[in-house]
Amino acid sequence: MDFPSQLTxxxxxxxLHAWMPAGGGSWGFANCLWIVSGDEAAVIDTxxxxxxxxxxxxxxxxxxxxxxxxxxxxxxxxGDHSWGNHLFPGVDIITTRSxxxxxxxxxxxxxxxxxxxxxxxxxxxxxxxxxHFGVFDFLSARVTPPTTTFSGKHVFTVxxxxxxxxxxGPAHHAGDLIARVGDVVCAGDVFFPEDHPPHxxxxxxxxxxxxxxxxxxxxxxxxxxxxxxxxxxxxSEHIDYLRTMQSEIRLRFESGLTAREAMDDIxxxxxxxxxxxxxxxxxxxxxxxxxxxxxxxxxxVIELAxxxxxxxxxxxxxxxxxxxx
Numbered sequence: 646m647d648f649p650s651q652l653t654x655x656x657x658x659x660x661l662h663a664w665m666p667a668g669g670g671s672w673g674f675a676n677c678l679w680i681v682s683g684d685e686a687a688v689i690d691t692x693x694x695x696x697x698x699x700x701x702x703x704x705x706x707x708x709x710x711x712x713x714x715x716x717x718x719x720x721x722x723x724g725d726h727s728w729g730n731h732l733f734p735g736v737d738i739i740t741t742r743s744x745x746x747x748x749x750x751x752x753x754x755x756x757x758x759x760x761x762x763x764x765x766x767x768x769x770x771x772x773x774x775x776x777h778f779g780v781f782d783f784l785s786a787r788v789t790p791p792t793t794t795f796s797g798k799h800v801f802t803v804x805x806x807x808x809x810x811x812x813x814g815p816a817h818h819a820g821d822l823i824a825r826v827g828d829v830v831c832a833g834d835v836f837f838p839e840d841h842p843p844h845x846x847x848x849x850x851x852x853x854x855x856x857x858x859x860x861x862x863x864x865x866x867x868x869x870x871x872x873x874x875x876x877x878x879x880x881s882e883h884i885d886y887l888r889t890m891q892s893e894i895r896l897r898f899e900s901g902l903t904a905r906e907a908m909d910d911i912x913x914x915x916x917x918x919x920x921x922x923x924x925x926x927x928x929x930x931x932x933x934x935x936x937x938x939x940x941x942x943x944x945x946v947i948e949l950a951x952x953x954x955x956x957x958x959x960x961x962x963x964x965x966x967x968x969x970x
């Protein structure tokens with residue numbers, strides 16, 4: 646796969662550039678924001694593996710020049726936003742305290758490699774992992790813990806540019822943060838447009854609250870965790886989507902449907918057909934059901950991923966078995 650050979654300048658924002666490796670319909674290709682000011686640079690999020698991170702660093706060289714990267718920020722602990730940290734040796738790595746504490750519950754690169762290569766290919770999870778994660782070199786990735794953690798808010802400078810970090814988790818993840826640089830906000834995965842988003846912590850109300858926090862900052866440009874650059878109108882539409890899904894899931898929970906029955910029913914209604922990867926709603930529904938039961942997140946990441954994979958596998962199998970007219 647070809648990766649961007651250049652960073653994308655953020656319009657009317659001197660020193661800010663985004664690396665956006667892919668659009669909708671994919672897992673693992675997260676956006677990263679570069680902040681270049683004075684003789685320093687910082688990176689918000691690092692890619693999933695070494696080939697991706699190396700490609701990003703090559704793309705940044707014309708902008709970086711002789712400057713050194715002094716700081717890396719991880720918006721949360723998912724590997725596609727943090728497993729390239731080790732390729733920035735000696736930097737200050739910043740994330741939330743809760744995100745750091747959750748590292749022990751995240752799959753490691755070695756576990757992802759094992760799942761990708763050892764899970765039976767004829768089963769739902771193996772089929773799904775190979776389809777969506779087979780391009781990644783997990784043996785080249787590494788978990789590199791933060792050197793600085795915070796709760797609430799944290800401010801640091803890159804050259805002459807101030808960066809404000811605001812904790813908004815648990816929402817997408819246990820330890821979400823957003824980064825504000827002037828009127829540009831790097832949202833991480835709390836803002837996940839273009840596809841149905843997977844959320845691993847929740848509840849959905851917390852994801853909605855996180856997005857409303859972003860909107861309250863009056864951003865001109867928003868860098869989502871995945872997909873293209875967005876504006877406040879896009880964010881408002883995403884909040885509407887989240888509220889709709891929150892209502893639809895609650896309705897089916899109160900009607901006594903299982904998570905899978907709720908998924909099938911919502912899918913039959915044809916809500917948001919423009920969004921890709923509908924199977925990820927299985928993750929959100931299972932998570933939201935746990936919160937509605939009062940138990941909170943009661944599935945592991947792998948269990949949640951397997952539920953999405955199984956639904957996608959079943960749809961794929963049913964489609965292949967349909968008679969040709």
